[in-house]
Amino acid sequence: MMNNKDPKLLLQSAPLLRQELTTPAAMKDVWIALLPATAAALWFFGLSALLLLVTSIAGAVLTEWVFTDKDKRRFAISDTSAGLTGLLLGLTLPPGLPLWMAFLGGSVSIGLGKVIWGGLGTNLFNPALLGRAFLLGTFPIAMTTWGPAGGPGEFFQIHSSNFAWPLMQGQYDALSTATPLGLMKFEHETTALGSLFMGNTAGSIGETSSLFLLLGGLFLLLRRSIDWRIPAAIFLTASLFSLIMLLINGADSNFPSPLFTLFSGGLLLGTFFMATDPVTSPLTPRGCWIFGIGIGFLVVLIRLYGGLPEGMLYAILLMNAATPLIDRYTQPKIFGRKS
Amino acid sequence: MSKLFSLNSLFSLPFSLKKGFSHGVHPPHHKEQTADLPIQRVPFVSRYIMPLGQHIGVPSEPVVKVGDRVHRGELIAQPKGFISTALHSPVTGKISNIGMHRYVDGSFRQAIEIEADPYATQQFVNTHNNVFNVKDMNIEQFIDAVQMSGIVGMGGAAFPSHVKYSIPDEQVITDLLVNGAECEPYLTNDHRLMVERPEAVLRGCEILRQKLNAKRVAIGVEKNKPESICQLKNYLTDDMAIDIVPLEVKYPQGAEKMLIKSIYNKELPAGKLPRDIGIAVNNVGTIVALADYFDHGMPLIERIVTLAGPGVQEPANLIVPIGTPIRDVLDFAGGLKEQTREVISGGPMMGSPIADLDAPILKGTSGILAFTEKETSRPPEYPCIRCARCLDACPYFLNPSRLALLGKARLFDEMQDKYNVMDCVECGACTYACPSNIPIVQHIRTAKDNLRNRKVET
Numbered sequence: 063m064m065n066n067k068d069p070k071l072l073l074q075s076a077p078l079l080r081q082e083l084t085t086p087a088a089m090k091d092v093w094i095a096l097l098p099a100t101a102a103a104l105w106f107f108g109l110s111a112l113l114l115l116v117t118s119i120a121g122a123v124l125t126e127w128v129f130t131d132k133d134k135r136r137f138a139i140s141d142t143s144a145g146l147t148g149l150l151l152g153l154t155l156p157p158g159l160p161l162w163m164a165f166l167g168g169s170v171s172i173g174l175g176k177v178i179w180g181g182l183g184t185n186l187f188n189p190a191l192l193g194r195a196f197l198l199g200t201f202p203i204a205m206t207t208w209g210p211a212g213g214p215g216e217f218f219q220i221h222s223s224n225f226a227w228p229l230m231q232g233q234y235d236a237l238s239t240a241t242p243l244g245l246m247k248f249e250h251e252t253t254a255l256g257s258l259f260m261g262n263t264a265g266s267i268g269e270t271s272s273l274f275l276l277l278g279g280l281f282l283l284l285r286r287s288i289d290w291r292i293p294a295a296i297f298l299t300a301s302l303f304s305l306i307m308l309l310i311n312g313a314d315s316n317f318p319s320p321l322f323t324l325f326s327g328g329l330l331l332g333t334f335f336m337a338t339d340p341v342t343s344p345l346t347p348r349g350c351w352i353f354g355i356g357i358g359f360l361v362v363l364i365r366l367y368g369g370l371p372e373g374m375l376y377a378i379l380l381m382n383a384a385t386p387l388i389d390r391y392t393q394p395k396i397f398g399r400k401s
Numbered sequence: 402m403s404k405l406f407s408l409n410s411l412f413s414l415p416f417s418l419k420k421g422f423s424h425g426v427h428p429p430h431h432k433e434q435t436a437d438l439p440i441q442r443v444p445f446v447s448r449y450i451m452p453l454g455q456h457i458g459v460p461s462e463p464v465v466k467v468g469d470r471v472h473r474g475e476l477i478a479q480p481k482g483f484i485s486t487a488l489h490s491p492v493t494g495k496i497s498n499i500g501m502h503r504y505v506d507g508s509f510r511q512a513i514e515i516e517a518d519p520y521a522t523q524q525f526v527n528t529h530n531n532v533f534n535v536k537d538m539n540i541e542q543f544i545d546a547v548q549m550s551g552i553v554g555m556g557g558a559a560f561p562s563h564v565k566y567s568i569p570d571e572q573v574i575t576d577l578l579v580n581g582a583e584c585e586p587y588l589t590n591d592h593r594l595m596v597e598r599p600e601a602v603l604r605g606c607e608i609l610r611q612k613l614n615a616k617r618v619a620i621g622v623e624k625n626k627p628e629s630i631c632q633l634k635n636y637l638t639d640d641m642a643i644d645i646v647p648l649e650v651k652y653p654q655g656a657e658k659m660l661i662k663s664i665y666n667k668e669l670p671a672g673k674l675p676r677d678i679g680i681a682v683n684n685v686g687t688i689v690a691l692a693d694y695f696d697h698g699m700p701l702i703e704r705i706v707t708l709a710g711p712g713v714q715e716p717a718n719l720i721v722p723i724g725t726p727i728r729d730v731l732d733f734a735g736g737l738k739e740q741t742r743e744v745i746s747g748g749p750m751m752g753s754p755i756a757d758l759d760a761p762i763l764k765g766t767s768g769i770l771a772f773t774e775k776e777t778s779r780p781p782e783y784p785c786i787r788c789a790r791c792l793d794a795c796p797y798f799l800n801p802s803r804l805a806l807l808g809k810a811r812l813f814d815e816m817q818d819k820y821n822v823m824d825c826v827e828c829g830a831c832t833y834a835c836p837s838n839i840p841i842v843q844h845i846r847t848a849k850d851n852l853r854n855r856k857v858e859t
Contacts, residue, residue: 070742077428080835081428086783181784340787341787398671398672
């Protein structure tokens with residue numbers, strides 16, 4: 063029995079019970095969900111993809127390390143969120159991008175996308191997409207020069223442009239090709255849905271294979287790691303809106319079918335892994351619907367009328383900016399109160 | 402048991418089609434430890450401490466002085482004003498001290514200390530002389546009698562019961578709702594009561610229903626207590642206007658508003674009392690205490706306490722005289738295990754930590770639970786990643802994520818004006834659900850205390 067005043071007793075307040083999931087474990091789920099897409103990236107784009115992913119992760123993690131308080135560093139890195147941002151950014155890069163740009167992109171993602179806001183949980187914009195927006199604005203040519211998807215036989219054929227010296231543009235070896243979205247927009251040429259589904263098309267290394275992205279997304283949905291309302295709203299709005307545009311403008315216009323809209327470009331990657339980022343998406347259920355509808359609408363609008371073929375990046379970033387406002391106006395109705 | 406995939410929540414609708422309350426959490430029940438243990442009586446010990454303010458409201462006023470001899474069940478303190486109740490001696494013995502004594506939370510409070518007479522039989526003697534004829538009592542007499550019985554809400558809040566029964570003239574009670582949900586993990590005292598004394602539960606229901614002029618009684622019991630439900634149904638006769646309602650197993654099913662939603666599908670408006678919509682809510686323990694008082698004249702001098710948790714040597718359900726030092730109760734059950742790190746009174750979701758084991762069992766002590774390193778150690782606190790799990794947990798549809806953030810910044814006014822922090826009943830579901838281990842409900846308690854104190858000052 064303990065002594066008189068029981069000094070060993072803790073006075074932690076209730077609830078004493080906690081469910082098992084922790085934040086680092088939730089991050090781990092996202093890593094696992096990205097495995098299929100990462101494997102597809104390596105399959106189609108070989109060592110170039112591997113090098114790009116490693117350098118962008120390194121850029122992100124090193125930046126987090128350098129710009130975090132000394133005594134919080136280990137803790138900040140241990141939740142693996144910086145590495146995850148680096149991986150996500152890497153997956154949105156074209157295979158021939160010079161590695162130094164990928165490193166810089168990872169660094170900007172974390173530096174300007176996360177650390178200056180106050181670290182994990184405080185940033186307004188998705189860090190990986192902010193990094194990509196920076197790269198797209200700064201290196202428009204490198205970021206829109208696409209090499210064709212290869213196969214396992216070409217695993218060791220590295221794009222020479224990957225090794226451009228820092229601050230130099232790369233020399234592009236292979237003939238550059240257009241992405242399915244580019245072909246659609248500028249040449250009015252449809253890519254077969256089968257290729258879009260499997261992923262053997264040109265594009266950012268992690269966005270081409272719809273099948274593997276869907277697998278990862280399904281995993282996150284079943285694990286309840288992401289809010290199902292956001293992907294549901296994006297898919298419904300994007301397909302409905304592109305269907306309406308197609309019907310208005312006729313089949314021989316360069317307006318794509320709803321399925322093409324969903325399976326091309328970065329729509330799936332962005333939907334499952336970036337739009338659903340809890341930090342930068344609304345808290346409230348109604349807010350998630352509005353957020354998803356906004357993205358679905360904007361992505362089709364930008365793809366159809368914008369200067370670039372892809373619109374997912376800006377659709378998500380714009381809705382990120384609207385998130386605090388959406389949250390404020392969609393507070394749930396409190397039990398026993400009228401709205 | 403960890404749920405890997407939760408299809409249920411995946412397809413949950415933004416509005417509720419089914420009866421029952423929305424949101425809530427599913428903590429493991431842990432009831433197997435004590436659910437099948439019959440209620441035992443704790444032997445009398447040498448010293449009892451009766452804090453004067455162990456109920457909500459004004460502390461009672463002593464009617465005895467040091468040196469007085471008292472009998473078991475004799476009045477030792479009378480109510481001081483209406484929102485106050487009586488105290489009775491749990492034991493035959495001598496008043497040894499009236500002064501400050503450690504309370505469960507570690508503070509000092511006025512208490513009457515009684516030294517048990519080791520030679521007394523400790524038999525309860527009905528000192529009221531009059532045998533109650535509850536049938537012929539009018540409501541005023543009934544309320545007075547309940548106040549003098551010392552009966553308070555036995556579910557944990559310890560709110561004087563007679564205050565609940567004083568219904569303003571313009572209001573009509575149509576339904577009596579008896580809370581046997583017992584949604585807190587580990588606790589089985591209500592369960593055992595329903596299993597072992599179903600006739601007393603039903604008898605208490607009938608007494609109170611008649612006095613309040615209610616049409617029907619509903620006894621809500623969570624479905625994880627089939628034995629309770631079965632026993633109550635066995636003793637139910639056709640002339641009783643009582644329904645036994647099995648409830649979905651979900652925390653906090655036993656919270657008053659959730660219970661009303663589950664059983665009557667009514668949403669009690671914020672700031673209103675159940676009686677405003679014609680419902681009176683009582684815990685099964687309270688109901689049995691009423692039956693014991695009006696049938697046998699026994700005031701509230703003992704209660705059933707669940708002793709459980711991984712830190713307890715021999716888990717048990719015990720009848721404990723109120724005022725028994727917690728340490729003595731624990732000793733009866735073989736004491737605490739060496740690895741015990743924390744002892745709490747009440748359930749693990751809403752109970753409070755015990756600072757001093759010499760503090761007594763109170764009228765509102767439903768359980769004494771002991772936890773070891775495994776349950777009390779916490780992973781580090783991570784920043785909020787706005788995963789919204791707390792929003793999905795909150796049965797009141799508050800925004801705990803936002804409240805915790807504002808609470809940390811001490812922006813209490815915004816918490817009240819924009820996020821209705823005062824509607825929080827501190828059930829702890831948000832904190833249970835938080836993967837970042839943020840003490841959300843702590844921040845909310847701090848804010849509510851600050852806002853309340855400020856109100857008093859101005």
